[in-house]
Amino acid sequence: MALIVHKYGGTSMGSTERIRNVALRVAKWVRAGHQLVVVPSAMSGETNRLLALAKELMPQADGPEALRELDALAATGEQVSVGLLALALQAQGVPAVSYGGWQVPIRTDSAFGKARIDSIDDTRVLADLAAGRVVIITGFQGMDPDGHVTTLGRGGSDTSAVAVAAALKAHECLIYTDVDGVYTTDPRIVPEAQRLTTISFEEMLEMASLGSKVLQIRSVEFAGKYRVPLRVLSSFTPPDIDLDEEARSGTLITFEEDEKMERAVVSGIAFNRDEAKVSVLGVPDKPGIAYQILGPVADANIDIDVIIQNVSHSGRTDFSFTVHRNDYARTMALLQSQVLPATGAESVSGDPKICKVSIVGIGMRSHVGVASTMFRTLSEESINIQMISTSEIKTSVVLDEKYMELAVRALHKAFGLEQPAAV
């Protein structure tokens, strides 16, 4: 008997028929003797429906009062799905109770729309589990110190599930989703992409942040911090599939490095075409220049990803970084109006039509030549590299976006990822 947390995404909860399937699956785990806590998302489309209604009434909601109301509103989506799932379980003879985040409570800070979990009280949940009930908790939301409803931001249900698993010291947190695991890259771009049976926490972090949208990155950080074993698996297998088979399916995100395991050098190829590149050219190379450029950008709440500063020549240097494509125009305007006059740089340039492609792998740490294989492969395809950024377990390049698919396919092949992964 183990305490298991299941998380189901919006697609898995998308209709009463699908909710019934979720209940059948959960019931199977209960009947096998496990204690179950389930964290579902809102039914697919529901959060968007609610936010669209809000937008009709307030097209530009950005003050704290408005954000507070948006959170209270959006949170109802999950409150509906937990109630329906509890009824579906009860209808199958499985005792179940649902809670909103505020009832557990899941305590968060007051950053409406992107709140962070401070603590989770396990008293109520443990009492219900001890009484033989499945406990169903709303994903995506909590309550701030003043008793306001908060949401964790899009995809926050993953984070809720992992946080609940951490608080309850669950044996494993199973993230049921519409993909059957983490792949070496997106199979829509590389049909030969292979499912990974395991991936390290660090690699998963890089894959998630680089756009392999299987898991929300904050949930992976949370899992890493509290060492919650996390499994991504399909919610579209038949609910009555053999439990042992289901428990081994998908991709397990691990925290201990398995010495016995022959690890691939590169685990996967991530990519992202949501970014834009901006450069400040001919900046006088003196201390504090990075802050003078990036300070105003950060103050404007624009997230920065890759940052590159070239070595200087003639006392001047070029400074480039990438931002989300939606922030491109705002960033360019900011650089023109504030940064250019303040720094005495020569000019500003930018390109919104770029992509970022990254190779990720814990094996890179001990293997030389991985980056050079990447550069050679791209060169053989005549793809020009615009920026390079490296870390211990990933190497990213910024390319013209038209080369993205070609680059991903070539790299996937170059690193031998089309072979079935070793288990």
Place this chain on the structure above:
Amino acid sequence: MALIVHKYGGTSMGSTERIRNVALRVAKWVRAGHQLVVVPSAMSGETNRLLALAKELMPQADGPEALRELDALAATGEQVSVGLLALALQAQGVPAVSYGGWQVPIRTDSAFGKARIDSIDDTRVLADLAAGRVVIITGFQGMDPDGHVTTLGRGGSDTSAVAVAAALKAHECLIYTDVDGVYTTDPRIVPEAQRLTTISFEEMLEMASLGSKVLQIRSVEFAGKYRVPLRVLSSFTPPDIDLDEEARSGTLITFEEDEKMERAVVSGIAFNRDEAKVSVLGVPDKPGIAYQILGPVADANIDIDVIIQNVSHSGRTDFSFTVHRNDYARTMALLQSQVLPATGAESVSGDPKICKVSIVGIGMRSHVGVASTMFRTLSEESINIQMISTSEIKTSVVLDEKYMELAVRALHKAFGLEQPAAV
């Protein structure tokens, strides 16, 4: 400056456009210097949509665990509408904050689906009002002592609004609805029906309980107990209508009898065709017989309305009562299987096709001959009276349901209700 509570029904909240109109109306009151608390229902159709989803998953939800989940589920309907209304007000530059019943908190007992309000904490609401905010509170719901969400049952938003008005000692509670007041009878049956500018609390109670579905009866009881001045008025006047005109519109439910006012003898004609009549005939007339008959019915949670016991002849009497038509078959079965053998009565009979028509008026107390005018009028129309029941301010008759419209029209005319009411 006064503290005013507004309540808006589901139709008034039925779309973002209508919610915007509600916000315009509330903003008008705020700009006139009033402190506003608003209690809206769920958007029309929403509660039914949610309960239909639940029914797909659990066709027969009746245990306390299931009822708990249904309450949590249904409560989300109002949680959506309060958030949207807060945003609509903020968009018009009016500071506003929304609360779920649990956040105020509105404390109730644990009778899921039909909870009763125990207390309302005014601390948070008064602080917001003092800070210049409109406070929007979910109707229909509260929180029980264990922190579970409860609902007050259908139409409970009226009760929430009155309870909030009582707790805050509001100057007046305005119930905005899709009718423009309380009428002498249903205008769909008697086109000459007149709107009453005032009605006494006692009369309203009789009108509500007898089927004039303008206000939920519990809200009227609540208003009477705490002497909350209550006004029923239209939410379909233009939101920018002159405030003084709006404040005098509709029907005011009063608690003080106005000595100066020339009151009509009869204020209105109420009717109801949701009832069925059952009789236990030839019951041995001995002490305790009423309890022997009605005890099992009450134990089966069947509500009883009119009760008639005739004088006995030859030591036996006939005992009749009315129940909701939905409970008719169950009641008849219960009488046959339990009551007949236990009491030694001769037989049981019943009729589901009846209606009840009542004349209501506080003036009846001091006027003789009101009931006889009623009986004469029905007799002139050749309508047979099956049962008669009287109280100080109403006289009800049970008739074959086919006579209902005819009886209502004839009585409305006989009591001179087609004249415009005195203001």
